[in-house]
Amino acid sequence: MLDTVMFTLMFVVVLGIASQWFAWRFQMPAIVLMSIAGLLVGPIFGWIDPSESFGEMFSxxxxxxxxxxxxxxxxxxxxxxxxxxxxxxxxxxxxxxxxxxxxxxxxxxxxxxxxxxxxxxxxxxxxxxxxxxxxxxxxxxxxxxxxxxxxxxxxxxxxxxxxxxxxxxxxxxxxxxxxxxxxxxxxxxxxxxxxxxxxxxxxxxxxxxxxxxxxxxxxxxxxxxxxxxxxxxxxxxxxxxxxxxxxxxxxxxxxxxxxxxxxxxxxxxxxxxxxxxxxxxxxxxxxxxxxxxxxxxxxxxxxxxxxxxxxxxxxxxxxxxxxxxxxxxxxxxxxxxxxxxxxxxxxxxxxxxxxxxxxxxxxxxxxxxxxxxxxxxxxxxxxxxxxxxxxLNLASSEKPGVLLIGGNIFTTELAKSIHELGHEVCIMDQSWQHLSLARQQGIPTKVGEILSEQTEYNMDLTPYPILVAATEVDSYNALVCTNFVPELGRDALYQTALQHADMKDFHQSLGGKMLFDETSTIFHLNERIIRGQVFRKTQITEQYTFTQYLRERAEEALLLYILRANEKLEFFTANKELQASPGDTVVSLTPPVKEMAKRQERIEADRLKVIEEENE
Known part of the structure; x- marks a missing residue:
């Protein structure tokens, strides 16, 4: 039996944290894995006995x-x-x-x-x-x-x-x-x-x-x-x-x-x-x-x-x-x-x-x-x-929801696309007026300050494991993301691109992941919507691969996020390239040219169908 105090202490700490990690990785109850791990190394295999190693200090x-x-x-x-x-x-x-x-x-x-x-x-x-x-x-x-x-x-x-x-x-x-x-x-x-x-x-x-x-x-x-x-x-x-x-x-x-x-x-x-x-x-x-x-x-x-x-x-x-x-x-x-x-x-x-x-x-x-x-x-x-x-319907949805901070044209359309895919979404802003467009579109909204302590008690944030800060103030976006790092983790926090180049050094240590690319500021994204660009959903299949999609997409198309086959949402960021697999859905912001062409194709197909029926 390896029963030195130093070894036992090291073994217990490492085994406990390893159990926590395995529980997180494989979605299992952590306390179950910790208990089983202790039984295996203790009474079953006899590798350690903490009560004997620590002696009077154990209790x-x-x-x-x-x-x-x-x-x-x-x-x-x-x-x-x-x-x-x-x-x-x-x-x-x-x-x-x-x-x-x-x-x-x-x-x-x-x-x-x-x-x-x-x-x-x-x-x-x-x-x-x-x-x-x-x-x-x-x-x-x-x-x-x-x-x-x-x-x-x-x-x-x-x-x-x-x-x-x-x-x-x-x-x-x-x-x-x-x-x-x-x-x-x-x-x-x-x-x-x-x-x-x-x-x-x-x-x-x-x-x-x-x-x-x-x-x-x-x-x-x-x-x-x-x-x-x-x-x-x-x-x-x-x-x-x-x-x-x-x-x-x-x-x-x-x-x-x-x-x-x-x-x-x-x-x-x-x-x-x-x-x-x-x-x-x-x-x-x-x-x-x-x-x-x-x-x-x-x-x-x-x-x-x-x-x-x-x-x-x-x-x-x-x-x-x-x-x-x-x-x-x-x-x-x-x-x-x-x-x-x-x-x-x-x-x-x-x-x-x-x-x-x-x-x-x-x-x-x-x-x-x-x-x-x-x-x-x-x-x-x-x-x-x-x-x-x-x-019993007492758990939050398995589909990860998204909380968008900042009411504007882009966040409204982004929320609408996420909502249409069956995921929960909410836009939060301090201004009632900024949320008017979202309310008209039937998107859930919340008037309030996300950084306020009262928000924790007045709003259920459980359904929203992903947060996107997209206001017009870069420092505020970074502050919001930094504040929620302990609750959500940095991998689930995003903010729009910085408007000023001198803010990039600041962003290295604070804030969330930079959405899409370094040029996609909230002003640039809003401008795209005003110019008529639309959200396009593309299903990736065995026949229509992601490589083919990238080759054929419009030059101005901006990749936004991927809805995985397992219902997981992943946003494209400036520092990470995502790959889509068959069964995934890629959502992009594209010029309306392809949409108009598709609409024209449908109209033409309907017209030909009518002609064929008349000839019969």
Missing amino acids: PIISLAVAIILFEGSLNLDFREIRGFNKPLYRIVTFGAFIAWVAGSLAAHYVAGLSFSVAFVIGGLFIVTGPTVILPLLRQAKLKPRPAAILKWEGIIVDPFGALLALFAFEAVMFIDGEVSLHAFLLFFAAAAFAVAIGWAAGWGLGWMFENGNVPEYLKSPIVFATVILAFVVANSVMHETGLLAVTAMGIVMANMHIASIGDMRHFKENISVLLISSIFVMLTASLERETLLQIFSLPIVLFVLTMIFIVRPLSIWLSTIGTDITWREKMLIGWIAPRGIVALTVSGYFASVLQESGFPDAEILIALTFALAFSTVIVHGFTIGPFAKK
């Missing part, structure tokens, strides 16, 4: 990683996001969580065979889903905003409360058995309040310092990073698992202070979280023992997992959302998706040991029980969330 590393991941998730919990559906969300994280606790505890006792005391504790822990599993699934499935927001908020809010609920259940069991005094039992609530106070104070204090210029820009992310660890450790030192509550409170406070630099911090934390999630999943699964893997296939554990997936979760969602405006489709999806992740795996190990020490021998199966539930839900929900959401 602290996992705990700190979970704290950072949970903070990053809570940093996205802006209350403006849940306007209009805060009632069902509140019911799910309160009444729904309580139902899941009671039903899960009953299932653990009557199905898995645990004693009431142990079942009562582990039932509280199993209400968690958490950002470590929910966020990768949402990134993969691309759900519509409301179900995605509900699942995200539920996962992040319930994550610390699930651990605290299990801790509360344990303290209650110890109090009923006479192992702890009433004073010690009440100390649990004081510790939870203390954790919230620490998180609130840390979040508000940092926000105030940032807004008043007391921290330089380059130190903001490092200071946040250090404060998260500080708040987690201080709260956890008072009572186990309350640190998760502290970092969640800290993130929510900072998210709702609307700090100017929150976006940069969020992107930094998101990158760190991807690295941590990848590594931690591999570490946990690679550290499992073979006996634990064999134990999860026992009949009571299998039946318990099935009960949790098909009865407990749907029941808690359907009962808790009675009387709300949440649709039956949303209930079906949310009631199905509840993967368990890192918090459940790590905290169950803690309770397995303390419960056994307290005289509950049946707690020895908690690790196997938790892993069975976590791995099963990760696999099942990872592979089904996308197809199930599409079946």
Whole structure:
């Protein structure tokens, strides 16, 4: 076994990120690949054992990683996001969580065979889903905003409360058995309040310092990073698992202070979280023992997992959302998706040991029980969330839509051509007047500032994975593209050619890909439309190849984009030549000569047909 600390650390990080890349490349659930990779290199082949390599540092590393991941998730919990559906969300994280606790505890006792005391504790822990599993699934499935927001908020809010609920259940069991005094039992609530106070104070204090210029820009992310660890450790030192509550409170406070630099911090934390999630999943699964893997296939554990997936979760969602405006489709999806992740795996190990020490021998199966539930839900929900959401019409269209920034003649005609090919499209501009032509053509429009923070909450950008900035201001186009690099990626961002030569050096490091060619400024494109040039769609076939099309096209024709046979849209750019294959459709902006010739040919063919019919 190669168990040196340096090798193990390298292997875990590389394997985790490689799993993420393979998941992206082959459109598979990332958490599934990470879990399988950990099992293969750990208990199955025995190449690494992180728990043995890291020794006493294993649990602290996992705990700190979970704290950072949970903070990053809570940093996205802006209350403006849940306007209009805060009632069902509140019911799910309160009444729904309580139902899941009671039903899960009953299932653990009557199905898995645990004693009431142990079942009562582990039932509280199993209400968690958490950002470590929910966020990768949402990134993969691309759900519509409301179900995605509900699942995200539920996962992040319930994550610390699930651990605290299990801790509360344990303290209650110890109090009923006479192992702890009433004073010690009440100390649990004081510790939870203390954790919230620490998180609130840390979040508000940092926000105030940032807004008043007391921290330089380059130190903001490092200071946040250090404060998260500080708040987690201080709260956890008072009572186990309350640190998760502290970092969640800290993130929510900072998210709702609307700090100017929150976006940069969020992107930094998101990158760190991807690295941590990848590594931690591999570490946990690679550290499992073979006996634990064999134990999860026992009949009571299998039946318990099935009960949790098909009865407990749907029941808690359907009962808790009675009387709300949440649709039956949303209930079906949310009631199905509840993967368990890192918090459940790590905290169950803690309770397995303390419960056994307290005289509950049946707690020895908690690790196997938790892993069975976590791995099963990760696999099942990872592979089904996308197809199930599409079946319920709660996923964005498979055909990539295009968001055009700037209302003018060219963007209107471009949007019309994309719309006619069956793809979603929208033109956005600050001016109502600039969008009048698009409205007349029946093209979806949106009046507003794409860079405004309000746009994120007032407009669903999920259907538009491609953005084209085509206003008359080059610097604004570049700013829009640069702003959306973290969300969409640079490969999905385009802007029209620069109007001034001295802007080209500026464009090398900022902005999106330059559309079409270096001469196609928005003024040049608008002028082409005014001169009567038209959008022409040409199907490439085995008989009519792309090479033949290029040879026969009009000299002034401008290649715009290709609609691939798999419905993928690709724009021609100044620095990349595209090749079309049979089944693809090439769209170009061409002089109307060929269109007039084709129209004349059709008229002549119709005339000859009429003559033939008269002769007959």
